[in-house]
Amino acid sequence: MQLLKDRIRKDGIVKPGNILKVDSFLNHQMDIPFINELGKEFKRRFSDCPITKILTIEASGIGIAALTAQYFHTPMIFAKKAQSLNLDGDMYTAKVESFTHKKVYDVILSKKFLTARDHVLIIDDFLANGCALEGLIAIVRAAGASLAGAGVVIEKGFQGGGDRIRRMGVRLESLAIIDSMTEDSLTFRE
Numbered sequence: 001m002q003l004l005k006d007r008i009r010k011d012g013i014v015k016p017g018n019i020l021k022v023d024s025f026l027n028h029q030m031d032i033p034f035i036n037e038l039g040k041e042f043k044r045r046f047s048d049c050p051i052t053k054i055l056t057i058e059a060s061g062i063g064i065a066a067l068t069a070q071y072f073h074t075p076m077i078f079a080k081k082a083q084s085l086n087l088d089g090d091m092y093t094a095k096v097e098s099f100t101h102k103k104v105y106d107v108i109l110s111k112k113f114l115t116a117r118d119h120v121l122i123i124d125d126f127l128a129n130g131c132a133l134e135g136l137i138a139i140v141r142a143a144g145a146s147l148a149g150a151g152v153v154i155e156k157g158f159q160g161g162g163d164r165i166r167r168m169g170v171r172l173e174s175l176a177i178i179d180s181m182t183e184d185s186l187t188f189r190e
């Protein structure tokens with residue numbers, strides 16, 4: 001998506017550890033009209049799917065998923081990061097290793113909000129090693145829901161998560177795929 005690539009080139013900052021900071025427009029300060037365009041693009045790409053729920057993970061996926069859900073006219077649900085697991089059977093759970101914080105945590109989603117009747121589109125801001133998406137996919141499968149696919153804003157193609165998710169047979173749509181990045185150069189996949 002050209003609008004996104006241009007914005008990453010203009011405002012993205014590459015940090016040590018293969019981290020791209022886009023916090024002036026995507027995940028700290030949020031440019032709402034711009035993110036709205038991302039939501040519209042996800043709708044265009046998944047317009048053939050009968051989506052009933054948009055699923056993301058807290059925190060930075062929430063705003064993007066919320067603006068996307070408007071275009072699908074569906075609720076948005078987000079998996080929460082749990083401090084301690086209360087395994088009373090009412091929650092789907094998955095383990096996710098955080099790319100940015102390097103620790104493993106549990107994410108939970110109430111069984112009330114996802115059932116076998118749902119058709120789910122997963123939305124997230126970044127795809128690096130793929131752990132966050134894999135956790136969300138595990139939750140969709142545990143619910144017996146249908147997975148229409150996953151939409152991510154920025155895939156760091158050189159970190160391999162996207163390849164793994166595609167090999168799982170999941171339809172993955174990334175609005176921008178970065179093939180390489182250093183402090184002074186950034187290459188997108190065409």
Ligand code: 5GP
Pocket residue numbers: 018019020021022027060097098099100124125126127128129130131132133161
């Ligand atoms: P993964 O689970 O695919 O390794 O990492 C995905 C999660 O890590 C995303 O939800 C995002 O919050 C965070 N993340 C991964 N890479 C980056 C990055 O380069 N920049 C930022 N801001 N977040 C990232």
